[in-house]
Amino acid sequence: MAIPWTLGCDAVDPHRLAAFWALALGYVAEPGYEDPDGASVVDPDGRGPAIGFLRVAEAKTAKNRVHVDVRVAGEPPWDPAERERLIRAKVAELAGAGASVVREESYGGPHLGHVVMLDPEGNEFCVA
Known part of the structure; x- marks a missing residue:
């Protein structure tokens, strides 16, 4: 349990x-x-x-050793176009709430794999 x-x-x-x-x-x-x-x-x-x-009094100073993956696209199998649409919509929503985009990643193909972002205090997380 x-x-x-x-x-x-x-x-x-x-x-x-x-x-x-x-x-x-x-x-x-x-x-x-x-x-x-x-x-x-x-x-x-x-x-x-x-x-x-x-x-805490101090701000974040180094890269996270653990981070959250926000999995908006659900579980495989995925429709690549729909998955990308869902990821980009969530990225835009979170950017509007104070997050920032670091980079986009693909997994060796033409489709978006995930987007690395920073929350409002600079903590890394991914939207996939």
Whole structure:
């Protein structure tokens, strides 16, 4: 049996970062979690892990050793054109919410594989 777990994240502005990741993942603020120095978001369907954000004084200084892949295209098999449309739509939405695009990657073919982005505090993640 799997053990429930939470992804813990440092943040200069935990409430802003929690709001960004709630939008990115379709999560909601964790009911009853109210802390000026922290925020938590949860899967409204109860399937995915919670993500907690705790205030720290220092900004991010190095590359992430772990990152989130936002998988908007679902599971294979994929229609390449539809997959690319879904990825690009999510990238545009997240860029509008404060993320930035680092680069696009393909897997040796003509179709988009994933887009590497930075969240509002500079944490790397991918949209695939």
